[in-house]
Amino acid sequence: MPKPLIKLKQILNKGLEQTASLFAPITVAYNWIAQAAEILDNETGLDAIAVQRSFQTLLDSMLREKHEASTLEPGITHFLKITRSYWSGLFHCYEAKGLPRTNNDLEQVFGILRHH
Numbered sequence: 405m406p407k408p409l410i411k412l413k414q415i416l417n418k419g420l421e422q423t424a425s426l427f428a429p430i431t432v433a434y435n436w437i438a439q440a441a442e443i444l445d446n447e448t449g450l451d452a453i454a455v456q457r458s459f460q461t462l463l464d465s466m467l468r469e470k471h472e473a474s475t476l477e478p479g480i481t482h483f484l485k486i487t488r489s490y491w492s493g494l495f496h497c498y499e500a501k502g503l504p505r506t507n508n509d510l511e512q513v514f515g516i517l518r519h520h
Contacts, residue, residue, distance in 0.1 A: 436462065436480070450498070452499040466483075
């Protein structure tokens with residue numbers, strides 16, 4: 405391996421070693437958000453109550469273990485607070501067949517209707 409590449413590899417390894425502790429909270433938070441997205445994506449086609457229960461189970465786990473997010477704990481706390489405030493309207497899209505789940509999807513439906 406050429407000498408400049410060896411030096412670059414050493415610098416990168418040193419940087420990764422020195423910042424390794426910063427990655428743990430990111431990994432914890434990322435895994436929770438990925439689980440939330442998977443539940444809400446609902447590829448298995450669960451009904452609204454099942455989606456709501458799965459999501460509530462995840463939120464309960466996040467609440468119990470939010471200290472594991474370390475420096476990102478305030479962000480997790482905020483996510484839980486906002487989710488709680490919107491809870492009553494989060495699952496209607498799973499009750500009404502064909503109802504878009506996101507604002508972008510809903511805007512596309514209105515856009516298509518407007519052009520026809």
